[in-house]
Amino acid sequence: SQQGEEDPQALSIQEGENATMNCSYKTSINNLQWYRQNSGRGLVHLILIRSNEREKHSGRLRVTLDTSKKSSSLLITASRAADTASYFCATDAAGSYQLTFGKGTKLSVIP
Amino acid sequence: NAGVTQTPKFQVLKTGQSMTLQCAQDMNHNSMYWYRQDPGMGLRLIYYSASEGTTDKGEVPNGYNVSRLNKREFSLRLESAAPSQTSVYFCAIPSGTSSYEQYFGPGTRLTVT
Numbered sequence: 001s002q003q004g005e006e007d008p009q010a011l012s013i014q015e016g017e018n019a020t021m022n023c024s025y026k027t028s029i030n031n032l033q034w035y036r037q038n039s040g041r042g043l044v045h046l047i048l049i050r051s052n053e054r055e056k057h058s059g060r061l062r063v064t065l066d067t068s069k070k071s072s073s074l075l076i077t078a079s080r081a082a083d084t085a086s087y088f089c090a091t092d093a094a095g096s097y098q099l100t101f102g103k104g105t106k107l108s109v110i111p
Numbered sequence: 112n113a114g115v116t117q118t119p120k121f122q123v124l125k126t127g128q129s130m131t132l133q134c135a136q137d138m139n140h141n142s143m144y145w146y147r148q149d150p151g152m153g154l155r156l157i158y159y160s161a162s163e164g165t166t167d168k169g170e171v172p173n174g175y176n177v178s179r180l181n182k183r184e185f186s187l188r189l190e191s192a193a194p195s196q197t198s199v200y201f202c203a204i205p206s207g208t209s210s211y212e213q214y215f216g217p218g219t220r221l222t223v224t
Contacts, residue, residue, distance in 0.1 A: 031211050042201055042215035043154070045208075088153050092211055097142060098169065099213060101153030 006089060006105040014110050019076040021105040023089030024069075030094045032065055034074050037086045037104070046074075046087075081111045114138045115216035117202050123222045124192045132187040132219050134202030142205050143185035144213065145169075145177060147198040154201060160185050192223045 007022045023032070031050050035043040049056045049065045049072065056063045062075040076083055086106045090099040118133045136143065141162045146154040146169075156169030160179040174196060176188045189196055200219045206212040 033212060040218075042217050043203075043213075045206060045212045045214070048209060048212055090153075097205070097210055098144075098156055098159065099154075099211075100170075101155070103151065103153045 006087070006102045008105060009103070010106045010108070012108040012110065013079055015079060015081055017079055019079050019083070019107055019109070021074050021087055021107070023072045023074070023102055025072075025089070025091050025100075025102075026070065028093065029067070029091040030096075031092050032063075032072050033090045033092075033099070034061075034063060034072075035088045035090060035101075037088065039085070043088065076107075079107075079109045081109050083107060084109045115202055115204055115214060117200075117216040117219050119219060120217070121220050123224065124189075125224055126193060128192050128223075129188065129190050130192065130221075131189075132200055132202075132221075134185045134187070134216060135183055136185075136202075136204050137183070138204060138207070138214075139182065140204045141182070142210070143179065144203040145175075145185065145187045146201045146203065147171065147196075148201060148218075149198050157187065157200075189221075192221075194223045197221060197223045 005024050033048045034046045037043045047058045049063050060077045065072045086104040088101050088104045090101045115136050144159045145157040148154045155171045158177040160166045163182045166177045178186045202216040203213040206214040
């Protein structure tokens, strides 16, 4: 079964606006990651946050993690048309390198 | 997607036919993974291999077999394809940065009619 559930399923914004997508998960995790998938392509790793971290930044990306609520958010600031893609969260449990993915958020950035 | 290659890129099968999806890596990683992605869904793990000669079931292994005969290659076989196996199949390996991060191949789009 899918561990993560992203919200919203789809998001459409204007170029330059910020995009926020959320991920909720069900069981305890070791790490949470976010991946991007352009249409028809493989997934590309964006950022990993450990369970003992609360916030992490990478360029225009900001990820937060709230383990008490079993949720994470991905913020993309100053979005660009090139950010148009589907975004997936993925979790792994302690002692395992296996990833469990959510269903994804489809982001459309309108020029 | 340099480092992980998948063949073929596209395949159409009839119900009951068999085929093998190939994955090869040139990054010398012990672990390799096979996922499937159905429309509007995230990836689900089919099988994984922690090292040459070992394989383990993931979330959705039914209808598939795998083979890891050497460190470089990890193949996924459909013995008798079913329409429910229509999907995009991705092979992955750990990235160079972290064993938890994964690096994905370009995928094989399979249609079973």
